[in-house]
Amino acid sequence: MPAPEEAASARVTILVPCLDEKATLADLVAEVRQALEPTGVTPEFLFVDDGSTDGTLDLLREMSASDERISYLALSRNFGHQAALSAGIDHAEGDAVIMMDADLQHPVGLLAEMVRLWRSGCMAVNTLRVDGDSRSGKTLSSRAFYRLFRLVADVELQPGSADFRLLDRLLVLHLRGLPEKARFYRGLVPWMGFRQVYLPYSPRSRRSGKTKYSLRRMIRLALDGLIAFSEVPLVFSFVAGAGVVAVAVLYSLWIVYAHFFTQRTLTGWSSLMLAILGLGGLVLMSVGLVSLYVARVYQEVKGRPVYLLRESSPPGSRGDGGGASPKR
Ligand code: UDP
Ligand code: MG
Numbered sequence: 335m336p337a338p339e340e341a342a343s344a345r346v347t348i349l350v351p352c353l354d355e356k357a358t359l360a361d362l363v364a365e366v367r368q369a370l371e372p373t374g375v376t377p378e379f380l381f382v383d384d385g386s387t388d389g390t391l392d393l394l395r396e397m398s399a400s401d402e403r404i405s406y407l408a409l410s411r412n413f414g415h416q417a418a419l420s421a422g423i424d425h426a427e428g429d430a431v432i433m434m435d436a437d438l439q440h441p442v443g444l445l446a447e448m449v450r451l452w453r454s455g456c457m458a459v460n461t462l463r464v465d466g467d468s469r470s471g472k473t474l475s476s477r478a479f480y481r482l483f484r485l486v487a488d489v490e491l492q493p494g495s496a497d498f499r500l501l502d503r504l505l506v507l508h509l510r511g512l513p514e515k516a517r518f519y520r521g522l523v524p525w526m527g528f529r530q531v532y533l534p535y536s537p538r539s540r541r542s543g544k545t546k547y548s549l550r551r552m553i554r555l556a557l558d559g560l561i562a563f564s565e566v567p568l569v570f571s572f573v574a575g576a577g578v579v580a581v582a583v584l585y586s587l588w589i590v591y592a593h594f595f596t597q598r599t600l601t602g603w604s605s606l607m608l609a610i611l612g613l614g615g616l617v618l619m620s621v622g623l624v625s626l627y628v629a630r631v632y633q634e635v636k637g638r639p640v641y642l643l644r645e646s647s648p649p650g651s652r653g654d655g656g657g658a659s660p661k662r
């Protein structure tokens with residue numbers, strides 16, 4: 335976060351992942367520049383070509399050759415939106431990084447406000463998509479996802495969170511330092527803490543081309559997010575197993591009673607039922623127990639730091655305690 339007098343000269347990187355977005359890149363650059371003019375910021379652009387096949391990379395080469403404020407990274411193949419964002423985060427040099435889509439669905443009108451909030455001390459300015467047509471399949475499924483996520487995850491995810499946000503350099507460095515590979519930025523950014531705000535926006539329609547998020551990709555993103563931030567699925571079989579065992583114990587009592595005191599049992603039924611119930615419950619529960627350990631192993635493997643430091647004293651030693659300090 336720069337002091338106000340440095341703010342005008344602050345470097346702001348616009349990070350744009352692109353998969354076959356040739357048609358909109360020139361418009362995007364022009365519109366972003368225009369939108370940021372009132373703030374005095376001259377943005378730098380960092381495009382990440384995520385394995386495009388429509389000539390996006392050729393265009394990026396041309397753009398960056400003729401304009402020193404435009405640079406690009408090209409991935410060797412299509413690695414996906416979140417991976418493209420990771421590449422950009424690893425290479426962005428700005429004091430603030432704004433990530434946005436190439437298709438101009440994210441309104442550039444919000445950029446000036448994002449920069450203003452950053453200057454006033456917000457470390458992350460996130461956005462929330464507010465949909466006009468709330469009955470479309472995509473909106474309904476994303477609503478269901480956010481509801482489920484809220485229920486099971488250990489990080490607060492605002493419904494409608496989008497990958498359109500400004501991050502202060504400190505947060506960018508913290509993200510770089512995270513060893514975890516499967517990134518779900520909509521969860522990771524709020525997880526980081528610091529002062530964050532949310533701005534609502536209504537998405538515009540895609541300027542050109544079609545969505546790159548197929549149903550399959552959306553399901554994958556949703557699963558990545560859930561698995562990265564929730565152990566509930568793993569703990570589920572343990573809970574289910576414990577439930578079955580509890581019911582089995584009660585039922586067994588009844589079977590024993592029926593066996594000795596009523597005429598309502600067939601020969602062999604009682605012992606068979608007891609064996610099935612007991613074993614079934616035990617098997618489920620032991621799978622569940624293994625899952626508990628897998629959950630713990632997974633937690634450790636993710637290598638997410640236990641905490642992030644905001645600051646410490648004396649000032650020179652900031653961040654070199656046991657917690658995560660950002661790496662360059
Ligand atoms: N994108 C990408 N790699 C992918 C899929 C998408 O870099 O594998 C980019 C895409 O070019 C766009 C952004 O991610 O800039 C969001 O994708 P899209 O607009 O297709 O998603 P939607 O807005 O429909 O959810
Ligand atoms: Mg889009």
